Amino acid sequence: xxxxxxxxxxxxxxxxxxxxxxxxxxxxxxxxxxxxxxxxxxxxxxxxxxxxxxxxxxxxxxxxxxxxxxxxxxxxxxxxxxxxxxxxxxxxxxxxxxxxxxxxxxxxxxxxxxxxxxxxxxxxxxxxxxxxxxxxxxxxxxxxxxxxxxxxxxxxxxxxxxxxxxxxxxxxxxxxxxxxxxxxxxxxxxxxxxxxxxxxxxxxxxxxxxxxxxxxxxxxxxxxxxxxxxxxxxxxxxxxxxxxxxxxxxxxxxxxxxxxxxxxxxxx
Amino acid sequence: xxxxxxxxxxxxxxxxxxxxxxxxxxxxxxxxxxxxxxxxxxxxxxxxxxxxxxxxxxxxxxxxxxxxxxxxxxxxxxxxxxxxxxxxxxxxxxxxxxxxxxxxxxxxxxxxxxxxxxxxxxxxxxxxxxxxxxxxxxxxxxxxxxxxxxxxxxxxxxxxxxxxxxxxxxxxxxxxxxxxxxxxxxxxxxxxxxxxxxxxxxxxxxxxxxxxxxxxxxxxxxxxxxxxxxxxxxxxxxxxxxxxxxxxxxxxxxxxxxxxxxxxxxxxxxxxxxxxxxxxxxxxxxxxxxxxxxxxxxxxxxxxxxxxxxxxxxxxxxxxxxxxx
Numbered sequence: 001x002x003x004x005x006x007x008x009x010x011x012x013x014x015x016x017x018x019x020x021x022x023x024x025x026x027x028x029x030x031x032x033x034x035x036x037x038x039x040x041x042x043x044x045x046x047x048x049x050x051x052x053x054x055x056x057x058x059x060x061x062x063x064x065x066x067x068x069x070x071x072x073x074x075x076x077x078x079x080x081x082x083x084x085x086x087x088x089x090x091x092x093x094x095x096x097x098x099x100x101x102x103x104x105x106x107x108x109x110x111x112x113x114x115x116x117x118x119x120x121x122x123x124x125x126x127x128x129x130x131x132x133x134x135x136x137x138x139x140x141x142x143x144x145x146x147x148x149x150x151x152x153x154x155x156x157x158x159x160x161x162x163x164x165x166x167x168x169x170x171x172x173x174x175x176x177x178x179x180x181x182x183x184x185x186x187x188x189x190x191x192x193x194x195x196x197x198x199x200x201x202x203x204x205x206x207x208x209x210x211x212x213x214x215x216x217x218x219x220x221x222x223x224x225x226x227x228x229x230x231x232x233x234x235x236x237x238x239x240x241x242x243x244x245x246x247x248x249x250x251x252x253x254x255x256x257x258x259x260x261x262x263x264x265x266x267x268x
Numbered sequence: 269x270x271x272x273x274x275x276x277x278x279x280x281x282x283x284x285x286x287x288x289x290x291x292x293x294x295x296x297x298x299x300x301x302x303x304x305x306x307x308x309x310x311x312x313x314x315x316x317x318x319x320x321x322x323x324x325x326x327x328x329x330x331x332x333x334x335x336x337x338x339x340x341x342x343x344x345x346x347x348x349x350x351x352x353x354x355x356x357x358x359x360x361x362x363x364x365x366x367x368x369x370x371x372x373x374x375x376x377x378x379x380x381x382x383x384x385x386x387x388x389x390x391x392x393x394x395x396x397x398x399x400x401x402x403x404x405x406x407x408x409x410x411x412x413x414x415x416x417x418x419x420x421x422x423x424x425x426x427x428x429x430x431x432x433x434x435x436x437x438x439x440x441x442x443x444x445x446x447x448x449x450x451x452x453x454x455x456x457x458x459x460x461x462x463x464x465x466x467x468x469x470x471x472x473x474x475x476x477x478x479x480x481x482x483x484x485x486x487x488x489x490x491x492x493x494x495x496x497x498x499x500x501x502x503x504x505x506x507x508x509x510x511x512x513x514x515x516x517x518x519x520x521x522x523x524x525x526x527x528x529x530x531x532x533x534x535x536x537x538x539x540x541x542x543x544x545x546x547x548x549x550x551x552x553x554x555x556x557x558x559x560x561x562x563x564x565x566x567x568x569x570x571x572x573x574x575x576x577x578x579x580x581x582x583x584x585x586x587x588x589x590x591x592x593x
Contacts, residue, residue: 013405016405016408016522039523101374124523127405127406130387131386133373137374166516168468170460171459172459172460173457175454178453187516228384234409237410237548245572255579255583255586258586
């Protein structure tokens with residue numbers, strides 16, 4: 001009944017208050033503190049819960065990024081994940097979601113050579129890119145089924161996983177034959193905190209490092225050479241026009257005045 | 269001409285094609301500036317009425333991929349069907365930024381070897397090449413995206429483009445394309461529409477939202493009551509959801525939904541950056557808060573200092589009075 005689970009995670013800025021370099025028109029990354037993408041914590045937690053349910057299950061985390069992304073992998077290890085691999089090298093710089101998903105799919109294939117992967121879990125999206133598509137893209141590269149916006153794992157065994165998805169107009173349940181890719185949302189669980197023992201072990205844990213050639217990829221398959229979307233410029237959004245304080249001596253006066261303005265502006 | 273021009277993937281939501289009608293107005297503008305045809309694609313069967321309406325709303329032609337299995341949420345099949353229609357050329361494929369749209373777009377980008385941008389809120393064709401604008405970093409950064417691939421896939425934010433108006437009598441060809449279903453590993457089990465009377469957050473003109481300031485699950489009732497009077501959808505901040513007062517599906521912000529209503533009424537929400545990420549594109553923000561210095565009051569179009577429990581019933585009564593009800 002055991003499954004080999006891979007969780008794909010990203011090392012992202014801790015604070016979203018980033019600034020733009022006016023010369024390059026790109027977000028400044030130098031000196032920005034990073035950590036495990038908060039949405040990925042739910043995917044890591046769900047993997048650990050499946051492992052607790054299905055004895056013999058293994059959980060591995062994988063990330064594509066610069067060497068500092070090891071920090072995010074160690075955060076996952078400190079919560080009880082067994083092993084980690086970082087796909088890293090200059091050939092991966094400037095990857096869009098198309099290239100990143102291709103690389104992650106290649107990593108899953110590599111892992112599967114020794115240990116067939118049954119399930120790949122993802123967070124809702126990264127808190128920097130905000131795309132929320134890499135999970136389904138990895139599934140497409142692998143030719144696997146996928147589900148995103150998953151709020152609950154209804155049942156799981158070594159053959160299939162039934163998941164409940166949160167949609168705009170309700171929820172639905174789909175059953176995916178394994179191997180499959182599943183992207184989680186916050187509602188799925190409450191992530192555990194790392195234990196002190198886990199933190200100590202994670203510090204010393206070995207992390208494998210893979211290059212494009214380790215994954216059987218050509219350099220032009222990855223990084224900006226393998227990307228199809230180009231960021232031309234990054235800017236900060238214009239400030240909202242300054243507002244107006246609705247004043248009055250009493251609450252009733254304020255309410256009447258507010259409704260006057262709403263009616264005048266045809267908002268109600 | 270296989271896979272050339274602008275394509276709109278018309279996906280139903282709550283049984284309607286309202287989001288497709290927004291895509292058609294974005295698609296029409298794009299097709300006109302690129303001087304390319306606009307094709308709407310329908311998946312499933314029995315869709316003649318919808319096809320006629322999509323043409324009346326601006327599509328030059330409609331392709332119906334006929335296969336009953338495509339009506340179910342099997343994204344493996346749906347992506348293959350869409351790729352069959354849009355592939356092999358320079359297609360610009362537009363999908364709604366919904367769960368289904370996002371998921372299909374992701375698969376389609378790989379199938380078509382097409383660059384992808386999600387949650388696009390602005391689209392332009394400059395000198396025959398496409399530029400899409402979207403936000404990242406929780407709304408703090410706007411990225412301008414272009415594509416090096418011949419084809420591209422875009423999901424468009426809701427409530428940004430107007431619904432394309434209907435021109436009765438506008439006609440165009442409707443092509444029916446056969447599609448043979450293949451076995452996939454995706455099995456649809458069930459759908460639960462939840463509270464059907466609820467106004468969907470993503471398409472509501474007015475959203476009223478409660479935060480920590482509502483104080484309790486019971487305290488949230490005043491938000492619901494006011495929503496009824498306003499005809500608004502109800503929402504909440506993470507603080508209210510994490511306290512268990514409001515279900516997660518109502519959460520607006522980085523961790524929840526992004527909304528762009530005409531008016532967002534923020535009640536007892538301080539306006540942390542994560543919440544602002546989900547609603548700062550609202551055309552008007554009304555903030556009600558006891559703290560005049562909090563970020564939400566600074567971001568608001570109209571701010572009222574005071575206790576929401578006192579103010580909201582008074583505001584609701586005023587509106588009722590004006591409506592003569």
